[in-house]
Amino acid sequence: MKKTLAKLAVPTAGALAAFAALGLATPAQAGESLFGWTYLAEVLPTGGLEGELWSTYRTKKSQGTYNLWQNRAEIEYGITDRWQVSLYLNQYSVKAEANNSNASRNNFTVIGDGDEVSGGGPVTFGAYVPFYGKLPIPSAPYSKSAFEGVSLETIYQFTSPYKDGIGLAGYLEYSKGSNVEEFEIKAIVQKNLLEDQLILAANIALEFENEKWSGIGTEKETLLQLTAGASYRFAPAWHAGLELRNDRGYNNHSLSSGDRQYSAWFLGPNISYTAPSWFVTLTYMGQMPWATAYSDSAKVEQVSGRNYVAAERDNWRLKVGLSF
Numbered sequence: 001m002k003k004t005l006a007k008l009a010v011p012t013a014g015a016l017a018a019f020a021a022l023g024l025a026t027p028a029q030a031g032e033s034l035f036g037w038t039y040l041a042e043v044l045p046t047g048g049l050e051g052e053l054w055s056t057y058r059t060k061k062s063q064g065t066y067n068l069w070q071n072r073a074e075i076e077y078g079i080t081d082r083w084q085v086s087l088y089l090n091q092y093s094v095k096a097e098a099n100n101s102n103a104s105r106n107n108f109t110v111i112g113d114g115d116e117v118s119g120g121g122p123v124t125f126g127a128y129v130p131f132y133g134k135l136p137i138p139s140a141p142y143s144k145s146a147f148e149g150v151s152l153e154t155i156y157q158f159t160s161p162y163k164d165g166i167g168l169a170g171y172l173e174y175s176k177g178s179n180v181e182e183f184e185i186k187a188i189v190q191k192n193l194l195e196d197q198l199i200l201a202a203n204i205a206l207e208f209e210n211e212k213w214s215g216i217g218t219e220k221e222t223l224l225q226l227t228a229g230a231s232y233r234f235a236p237a238w239h240a241g242l243e244l245r246n247d248r249g250y251n252n253h254s255l256s257s258g259d260r261q262y263s264a265w266f267l268g269p270n271i272s273y274t275a276p277s278w279f280v281t282l283t284y285m286g287q288m289p290w291a292t293a294y295s296d297s298a299k300v301e302q303v304s305g306r307n308y309v310a311a312e313r314d315n316w317r318l319k320v321g322l323s324f
Contacts, residue, residue, distance in 0.1 A: 153173040
């Protein structure tokens with residue numbers, strides 16, 4: 001864990017120090033981002049402006065090497081007291097080598113989506129990694145860092161958790177890059193208890209993706225994601241809590257049973273510090289041994305109750321925000 005925390009600190013330490021220094025010079029109030037994956041039904045006030053840096057680290061398949069960094073720089077603006085818009089710049093860095101499962105290596109007949117090879121043997125695969133046929137050999141090491149694209153996000157708050165007893169918001173996001181096009185829709189619910197000392201939130205999201213990372217054409221995928229979190233203020237400005245996530249992957253732009261690939265569960269703690277003009281949140285989510293595999297390619301990547309066809313063992317996310 002100490003080594004992983006050190007890795008997380010490398011790309012964001014300078015930005016965090018700069019954000020903290022700027023925060024001392026501005027009286028603006030920072031927004032709260034208490035969870036890594038679960039959104040709150042809170043938006044910036046009219047004219048509010050906030051910048052955020054996200055760094056997500058996804059690592060470990062069933063074996064071999066797989067490390068993925070996803071970094072985002074965001075600027076948020078409050079159009080009204082209920083309507084917020086955001087712009088993201090997205091970057092990634094991936095490193096992978098010979099990380100398919102033993103079942104995949106020994107299965108010569110299953111036709112999957114790139115993590116099996118005729119005759120068996122090790123294969124390099126994962127998000128942001130080309131199809132094994134595009135590599136010098138199927139198990140060749142692969143690494144690349146590049147700009148991924150831009151995202152435009154909007155959130156509209158229908159009810160406030162502070163004024164109306166329960167918060168409800170709707171979310172839309174569109175992303176575009178040379179290898180990816182994605183549209184996401186999300187419903188956000190928030191309930192505050194114990195005079196706002198305990199915050200509960202839940203999201204349901206649908207992501208429709210067109211991806212070209214494989215190098216063999218466009219792959220259409222759908223992700224149904226359910227998240228929930230509880231965060232408790234245990235000291236002034238400090239929150240700690242727990243977050244649960246379920247990812248359900250489908251082939252094509254469909255939610256039909258025939259297009260199901262996998263269902264993977266993640267659980268882990270979070271901690272957040274919110275100053276008057278800046279915040280920092282760290283979340284860890286580990287994949288639980290509760291996964292279900294539906295497609296042939298997902299079944300051969302199911303190991304000890306965890307599914308690695310499109311998910312990893314460990315997920316870390318660090319968020320840093322500054323109000324201007």
